Amino acid sequence: xxxxxxxxxxxxxxxxxxxxxxxxxxxxxxxxxxxxxxxxxxxxxxxxxxxxxxxxxxxxxxxxxxxxxxxxxxxxxxxxxxxxxxxxxxxxxxxxxxxxxxxxxxxxxx
Numbered sequence: 001x002x003x004x005x006x007x008x009x010x011x012x013x014x015x016x017x018x019x020x021x022x023x024x025x026x027x028x029x030x031x032x033x034x035x036x037x038x039x040x041x042x043x044x045x046x047x048x049x050x051x052x053x054x055x056x057x058x059x060x061x062x063x064x065x066x067x068x069x070x071x072x073x074x075x076x077x078x079x080x081x082x083x084x085x086x087x088x089x090x091x092x093x094x095x096x097x098x099x100x101x102x103x104x105x106x107x108x109x110x
Contacts (some may be wrong), residue, residue: 001024002022003065003066003089003091004020004021006045006091006100006104007022007089007091008011009103010091010095011093011094012091012092012093012094012095013091013092015080015091015092016080016089016090018086018106019044019089020065020087021066021089022043024043024044025044026041026045026108027046027047027068027101027105027108028040028064029046029048029049030047030048031050033054033058036062037038037062040062041062042062042063042064043063043065044062044065045064045065045067045104046058046059046064047068047104049069051069051073051074051075051076051079052076052078053076053078053079053081055067056088057082064088064092065088066086066088066089066090067083067088067089067090068091068092068093068104069092069093070089070093070096070097070100071094071095071096072093072102075092
């Protein structure tokens with residue numbers, strides 16, 4: 001599924017338009033950024049509540065293509081600016097990480 005297809009299926013809002021709408025084959029859920037650096041895979045989506053520009057920096061290191069912020073957390077402008085500069089999609093979901101992770105797992109593993 002592409003990033004835009006995932007956003008639509010999760011009813012998540014896409015907060016920036018400056019990214020490639022690539023296929024997503026997996027995801028990693030964590031709020032501990034060092035854990036993300038150690039275990040996420042290139043091309044994954046990151047599911048988290050960590051809404052700050054350090055999340056984008058970690059995503060860039062791991063080559064994560066989309067960050068899904070859960071619980072409708074407010075997104076600071078500096079995070080969106082960093083994401084635009086790096087070409088990383090930022091999605092905002094109303095649901096918690098458990099629910100978003102479960103839905104995305106089902107969608108990607110049918």
